[in-house]
Amino acid sequence: MSEDFLRYEKLADELAGMMAGGVLKHGDRLPSVRRLAEERRVSVSTVVQAMRQLENRGLIEARPQSGFYVRRTRMAHAEPLLRTTPDMPLAVDISQRLVRVMQAGVRPGVAPLAAALPASELMPVAALHRLYAGVARRHPDLLCSGSHINMDDPLLVRQLVRRSLAWGGPLAAEEFVITNSCTEALALCLRAVTKPGDTVAVESPAYYLMLQLLEKLGLRALEIPTDPRTGMSVEALDLATRNGGVAACLLVSNGSNPLGSQMPDERKRALAQLTAERGVAVIEDDIYGDLHLAEVRPWPIKAFDTSGNVMLCASFSKSLSPSLRIGYVAAGHRRSAIALQKTISSGATNPITQRVLAEYLESGAYERHLRTLRRCYQSQVDAMSLAVSLHFPPGTRISRPQGGYVLWIELPEGVDTTALYEQAVAANLAYVPGELFSASGMYRNCLRLNCGNPHTPEIEDAVRRLGLLFSSAQIK
Structure with a gap:
């Protein structure tokens, strides 16, 4: 040489x-x-x-x-392939494996590539601290109030209604239920429209916490093929629901987790119409809607719902702070049923935090923060994409997210990310194995990486070492 x-x-x-x-x-x-x-x-x-x-x-x-x-190197590599999914609904059994993966991913010294959490330095923590102090001082009554009847702060609901103008709204204030997180919002919706043994159509790959909810509620998952660019296949959902038997459809139409796909408006409209006609309740997670990577905020499926069949769920955990624990449901005609489930399960969401969030939204600071945050996430996703393309084995396919801050990686056949996970953790590396995004255990040659942190030399080195691990497994 x-x-x-x-x-x-x-x-x-x-x-x-x-x-x-x-x-x-x-x-x-x-x-x-x-x-x-x-x-x-x-x-x-x-x-x-x-x-x-x-x-x-x-x-x-x-x-x-x-x-x-x-x-813009995100366009310089092949995307993951659309997979064929099982025809039959399946019981879900991922919780124990998922808990172990999540615990390992937050261990001291482990590179933060697993849990989809934003870096604290990207969040407006100081502003939120000041608001908490101010709200507690100006509204001491909130420290001793707690109602199972009037659970939703009208000021926060008003801000959500105003924000819904960008979602194809405005939505009615009467639709909203404030929850302790987006996860609680999804669980309340599932409890309101299903019973144990029912079948729920989900994306494939699907967000693992959605699958975990199905498992804990005794529901079966019907995996619907999902395109890395355009989201859940409406054609496949049509076939799956022709003979009844599907109680609900649970999906992320904007910046799906883990693919980052965004369903085009015409497909959102078709899905809303199809499910309404067939009596299939739609539970839409729009937690990444504000974190789009395009110029204009995409509308959710809810914008195309004319019958109140779509329940829109989201929170501020990915954009302001995971510790806020504030989510919401715009529940359509099922608002009463969901509010009852909320009353029984957890009562009112923290009133001080509701008011803090209301004042933060009213100040206009959130939109300014989002503009900066979206640029950071775009840069971090691009940097991670480039690092994977440089260090992972030839033939690796990488998603091109249109929202959010996670990457879905498809390795060459024969590389088993589940089998290699313990070796990775032993080397202080972590990721989420692909099979945790499937009730049927598909995607064993895939993984998800978190891009919520600035791309430091330490993260670059972690990706390099992961690439070496996967490359050596491919050689064997």
Whole structure:
């Protein structure tokens, strides 16, 4: 191997690492060939060869009379494939395995690649601290109030109604129930429209906490094929519901977890109409709706619901703080049934936190915060995508999220992410194995990575070491 070869390979790898680490971002102009040659004390031809290699990797592009620029590398790799799913509904059994994975993922020293949690430094913690102090001082009555009748703060409901203008609304204030989280909102909806033994149609792959809810409520999951770009197949849902037997449809239409897909409006409209006609209740998780990676906030399926059949659930755990524990349901014609379930299970949601959130939304700070947060998440998703494309085995497929901040990775056949998980954890690496996103245990060659943290050299190194683990398994 020649010395020149080693030099341009090293330069190409160093520049690629700067892209992966966010030092060089999409659209940035690279230093000129002559400047790089002078600064690195190499020949111009060495720099040119390094640039050609980066072009071949799809990482940079040459612009006439201008130089080399970093490409949006999310478009430079293949996406995961649409999978065929089982025809029959299945009992769910993932809770014990999921708990072990979640516990391992938050162990001290483990790279934060598993749980889909945002970095604390991205959240407006100081502003929320000030609001808590101010609300407690100005409204001491909230410290001693707790009602199982008047559970929802009217000021917060008013802010949610105002926000629903961007969701294709406005929605009626009477539809809303404030909950302790989005997970509680989903559970309340499921309890209101199903009984043990019923079948619920879910995306495949599906968010594992949704599957865990089905397991705990004694419900069966019917996996519906889900496209990495356009979401749940309405055609497959049509076939699955023709003969009845499906009580509800549980899905994420905007920025689905784990694929990051976004269902086009025409498909949302078709799904809303189909399910209403067939008496299939729709429970829509829109927790990532505000975290879209496009210019305009996408409408939820709820926007196309004309019969009150869609229950829209969300929270602020991914955008403000997981510790707030504030979610909500816009429940359509099932509002009374869901409010009753809420009264029985947990009563009113913390009144002080409800008022803090209401005041934060009213101030306009949330929209300003979201604009910054979406840019951060976009950059972090791009950096993680680039790192995976650099370090994972050839043939790896990577999702192109349209919302949220997780990546779905499909490794070559023969790489079993469940079998390799213990080795990863022993090396202080963690991820969520793909089979936890399926009631039938599909996706054993897949995994989900969290991009909620700034892409530091430590995270880059963790992705590199994961890539080595998967590559060595593929060789064996």
